[in-house]
Amino acid sequence: MNWPAVQAIFMHEMMRFFRTLTQSIASPVISTTLYFVVFGAAIGGRIQSVEGISYGAFIVPGLMMLTVLQQSVANASFGIYFPKFAGTIYEILVSPTAWLEVALGYVGAAALKAILVALLILATSFFFVDMTIAHPVWMIAFLVMTAVAFSLLGFIIGLWAKNFEQLQIIPMMVITPLVFLGGAFYSASMLPPFWEQVAKLNPVLYLVSGFRWAFFDVADVPIGVSLVAVAIMIGVLMAAIRWIFLTGWRLRE
Amino acid sequence: MTAIIDVDHLSKTYDSGTKALDDVSLTIEEGEIIALLGPNGAGKTTLISTICGLVVPTGGTVRVGGHDIRTDWRAARKMIGLVPQEIAIELFETVMNTVRFTRGLYGQRPDDAYLEQVLRSLTLWDKRDSLIKELSGGMKRRVLIAKALAHRPRVLFLDEPTAGVDVALRREMWQVVRRLRQEGVTIILTTHYLEEAEEMADRIGVINHGQLLLVKPKAELMGEFGKKRLTIELYEPLDAIPPEITADRALDLSEDGRSLGYDYDTRAERTGIARLLADLSGAGIKVRDVSTKQSTLEEVFLDLVDEDEHAQEASEPMEKTA
Numbered sequence A: 001m002n003w004p005a006v007q008a009i010f011m012h013e014m015m016r017f018f019r020t021l022t023q024s025i026a027s028p029v030i031s032t033t034l035y036f037v038v039f040g041a042a043i044g045g046r047i048q049s050v051e052g053i054s055y056g057a058f059i060v061p062g063l064m065m066l067t068v069l070q071q072s073v074a075n076a077s078f079g080i081y082f083p084k085f086a087g088t089i090y091e092i093l094v095s096p097t098a099w100l101e102v103a104l105g106y107v108g109a110a111a112l113k114a115i116l117v118a119l120l121i122l123a124t125s126f127f128f129v130d131m132t133i134a135h136p137v138w139m140i141a142f143l144v145m146t147a148v149a150f151s152l153l154g155f156i157i158g159l160w161a162k163n164f165e166q167l168q169i170i171p172m173m174v175i176t177p178l179v180f181l182g183g184a185f186y187s188a189s190m191l192p193p194f195w196e197q198v199a200k201l202n203p204v205l206y207l208v209s210g211f212r213w214a215f216f217d218v219a220d221v222p223i224g225v226s227l228v229a230v231a232i233m234i235g236v237l238m239a240a241i242r243w244i245f246l247t248g249w250r251l252r253e
Numbered sequence B: 001m002t003a004i005i006d007v008d009h010l011s012k013t014y015d016s017g018t019k020a021l022d023d024v025s026l027t028i029e030e031g032e033i034i035a036l037l038g039p040n041g042a043g044k045t046t047l048i049s050t051i052c053g054l055v056v057p058t059g060g061t062v063r064v065g066g067h068d069i070r071t072d073w074r075a076a077r078k079m080i081g082l083v084p085q086e087i088a089i090e091l092f093e094t095v096m097n098t099v100r101f102t103r104g105l106y107g108q109r110p111d112d113a114y115l116e117q118v119l120r121s122l123t124l125w126d127k128r129d130s131l132i133k134e135l136s137g138g139m140k141r142r143v144l145i146a147k148a149l150a151h152r153p154r155v156l157f158l159d160e161p162t163a164g165v166d167v168a169l170r171r172e173m174w175q176v177v178r179r180l181r182q183e184g185v186t187i188i189l190t191t192h193y194l195e196e197a198e199e200m201a202d203r204i205g206v207i208n209h210g211q212l213l214l215v216k217p218k219a220e221l222m223g224e225f226g227k228k229r230l231t232i233e234l235y236e237p238l239d240a241i242p243p244e245i246t247a248d249r250a251l252d253l254s255e256d257g258r259s260l261g262y263d264y265d266t267r268a269e270r271t272g273i274a275r276l277l278a279d280l281s282g283a284g285i286k287v288r289d290v291s292t293k294q295s296t297l298e299e300v301f302l303d304l305v306d307e308d309e310h311a312q313e314a315s316e317p318m319e320k321t322a
């Protein structure tokens, strides 16, 4: 393994995050606060509790997931797209760095940034709601696995995209709707039976549900299914990235 | 000397159908500077990019230091530094950080003392903490060289290092290259400036239409350029050159018989011009005028490329008959 290369890429990506620290931190904190004000105050006033949990607390895992998914995809896709766009990717392509090392550097940094922001949201939410986390270790495990899975997805989007429009389109058209319909702000069991079945086709539901289980010990779907779903996603995406680098698709002529 | 790069029957046809490399074979010796000379679109960048791993060849093999670039790519790439033709560099990064980054990519531990030496030799040390976007074009190019040297490569590729660079900077770049060569770095540069190939290279390779037309030591090529041609215009056309004048000289008669051509070596002790003129007047051949012309690298190059064009045309199918 070429660890110095992994480290170089990883640190390079993290530095960008720290260079724009205020921006990186301010926007999630502000949007979390807004979500609490809008959803917590407006809806929370009507819905006292979901499955025995106060609505304010109930939306915390969903908010964190929402952020992790969006941030992971955005960070990783931009991280690899930008050097392609600027032409600086040549440097990585001519260096003795294997696909796994490149992916580890970019995906690791993208995932860590997303996790940091999610934890920041968690910290912010403690100002608004009173809660204890039932399974903190599982909570972190879920957070990390989800961040990695979606950073891998973002990485592929960044490799695939030929222009900024393509870079934005999948996050906008696919990921955001899936997240909003993935039960971040409600429980699938609150839906009519038909829609509950439809909702269960959404992979994000399993993530949110599993994550919520780690917080409150309640879940819409079995936790094991959630974990396996993320693990499979990571495996498939890794294989895809390996294929991209080995064939040089959209990277080498 | 030992071969550090061995290119064997290398071909590349892009997806678009362009045949950018056509069966190129080339051996580069350790420690030499070789210039690849050719017009735009000749395939120079493709050749370099293929050796460096940016372009996947459609045929042939490349070995760097004995390591195959496909099967033993890590070892091969560790030996190589590439300065690309286009200035592609991150603008919001400092000079020192970007050079450190490259060193990391090559799997090497930080060595700021060595990087300082590299930056100093490229007169970039004072700019080490500047953002790259604040640097001039020439400096940016030097930063690219510094990046390419960050891991102490044994082979450095410079793709058109002085394209669009002013004369002063060009001379500076040449100095940098010479110093690297003294340190034992093998250098492959591409250029379409003959002056540059002449100035820098130990060997010159001429490339056109993806084919390597020739590779020769510069001295040998220069020997050919040391030749001059004397043209003697005659009052009366000749049917043939009288045998007593031809003697053992390389003389030729123009088609209309009105001028004689004589090739000679300017560096030879005797050019033989005086004797030729004396012999002509002895044979009663009156001379109207004489002129001389030096064949330059430019001409030899153009001749080569020209011959190649004709060869290409001849081999192309007739499509415009309708």
Ligand SMILES: Nc1ncnc2c1ncn2[C@@H]1O[C@H](COP(=O)(O)OP(=O)(O)O)[C@@H](O)[C@H]1O
Binding pocket: A253, B014, B015, B016, B018, B019, B020, B038, B039, B040, B041, B042, B043, B044, B045, B046, B047
């Ligand atoms: N990425 C590419 N896709 C398709 N054709 C290309 C590509 N890069 C170069 N070519 C073509 O290959 C030929 C050689 O190009 P190049 O190697 O850049 O030449 P040079 O560096 O000598 O100017 C040209 O005809 C060019 O148009």
Ligand SMILES: [Mg+2]
Binding pocket: B044, B045, B046, B085, B159, B160
């Ligand atoms: Mg070129």
